[in-house]
Amino acid sequence: MRLLSVNVGQPTAVRIGNNTVVTGICKQPVTGRVRVTEEGLDGDRVMNRKHHGGPDQAVYLYTREDYDHWEGALGKALTPGTLGENLLVAGLESANVPIGERFRVGDVLLEVTACRIPCATLGARMGDPGFVKHFAAARRPGLYTRVLAGGEIGSEDAVTREPGPAGAPTVGEVFDLWFSDAPPRETLERYLTYPLGIRLRRAVEELLDGR
Numbered sequence: 457m458r459l460l461s462v463n464v465g466q467p468t469a470v471r472i473g474n475n476t477v478v479t480g481i482c483k484q485p486v487t488g489r490v491r492v493t494e495e496g497l498d499g500d501r502v503m504n505r506k507h508h509g510g511p512d513q514a515v516y517l518y519t520r521e522d523y524d525h526w527e528g529a530l531g532k533a534l535t536p537g538t539l540g541e542n543l544l545v546a547g548l549e550s551a552n553v554p555i556g557e558r559f560r561v562g563d564v565l566l567e568v569t570a571c572r573i574p575c576a577t578l579g580a581r582m583g584d585p586g587f588v589k590h591f592a593a594a595r596r597p598g599l600y601t602r603v604l605a606g607g608e609i610g611s612e613d614a615v616t617r618e619p620g621p622a623g624a625p626t627v628g629e630v631f632d633l634w635f636s637d638a639p640p641r642e643t644l645e646r647y648l649t650y651p652l653g654i655r656l657r658r659a660v661e662e663l664l665d666g667r
Contacts, residue, residue, distance in 0.1 A: 457547030457615040459561055460520060461485045461536035464500035470580040479503050481581045483537035489608040492564045496603075497542050504577070512569050512653035513600040517559070520546040522596040529590070540581065541598060545615050550598045551628030556620025556651045563607030568620070569653035571597035571631040597631045600653055624650045630660075638663045 463483035469476050480501040491498040494511050502509030518541035527534055536544045543561075550571075559566045574591040584590075591597075625647055638644065644664050648657065 457545060457617070459543060459609060459611055459613040459615055460546050461544040461611050462490045462497070462609060463537035463542055463544065464490070464497050465537070465540070466501055467503055470577065472576045472580045473585075477577065477580075479577050479581075480508075481540040481577055483540055483542065485536045485611075487611075489610045491606070491608050492603055493606045494603045500542060507575070507655070510654070512602050512655070514603050515542045515566055515601045516572060516598060517541060517543045517545055517550075517566070517601060518598040519548055519550050520544060521549045522598065525594060525596055529594070538581075539598065540578065543609075547615065548617075549596065551595050551626060551631065553599055553627050554620055554624040555627065555630065555647075556624045558604070558618040558620060559601070560616045560618060561609045561613050563605060564603065564609050565605040565618075566601035567604050567651060568599050568627065569602050569651060570600040570656040571627045572600060573597070573631075573634055592635050595628055595631060597627060599627055602653070621650055630656060633659065633663065 463485050465480040465483035467478045467480060468482040469478050480503045492515065494514060496509065496514040518539050523534055553568055555568055557568045574588040576588065578591065579585040579587045641664060644660050647660050652660065
C-alpha cells in the first residue's frame with residue numbers, strides 16, 4: 457500500500473439549494489511533507505465542527521480502488537481531493553476495513569474510527585444534489601481516523617496496516633446503520649465495545665435508546 461496524495465482544503469463558498477455555505481470540502485493536493493497532529497493536517501480547514509473534524513475524525517482517508525468505482529460511474533477522471541479526503545491511498549477498499557484497524561504512514565499512526573456519511577455539502581461539491589443517494593448506494597464511504605502518533609507525511613510514502621481488536625465491525629457495517637434497519641440490540645451493544653469515534657458512538661447509543 458502507498459500514499460498517492462495528501463490534500464488540504466481552505467474555506468470555499470458553495471451553493472446548496474438557495475443558500476451559500478462556506479466549507480472545507482474542496483481539497484487540493486499539496487507537495488512536500490505535511491505535518492499531522494491529533495487535530496488533523498496542517499493547512500487543512502474544517503468549517504462545520506458539528507459534523508466534521510475533531511480528534512476522532514481528524515483525518516479522512518479515501519482509496520484509489522473506491523475512486524476507480526466513481527470514475528467508472530461518472531465517466532470521467534477525478535482529481536485527488538475531489539471527495540474531500542485528506543489522504544488518497546492505494547491498496548484497499550474502504551468498506552472492508554474494520555473499526556480500530558491502524559495505518560502507519562512514516563511516523564504517523566492512524567486508527568479507524570468511523571465511516572463518512574454523505575451530506576448536501578458533498579452533493580454541492582460534486583455539482584449534483586443526487587450524488588448523496590449515489591454515494592450511499594455505492595457503499596464506499598471512506599475512513600475517518602484519529603491520530604495516535606503525529607509526524608510528517610508525503611505522497612509516495614509506504615502505508616502499512618496494523619490489525620485492531622478482533623471481531624470489530626467493518627466500516628461498511630457501521631455505514632449501513634444509517635441506511636437500513638438497525639441490527640439487534642446485542643449487535644449494537646457489541647459495537648460500543650470497539651473504538652468508535654464519538655459521533656458514531658452517540659448514533660449507536662441513540663439507536664439503542666430507541667429499541
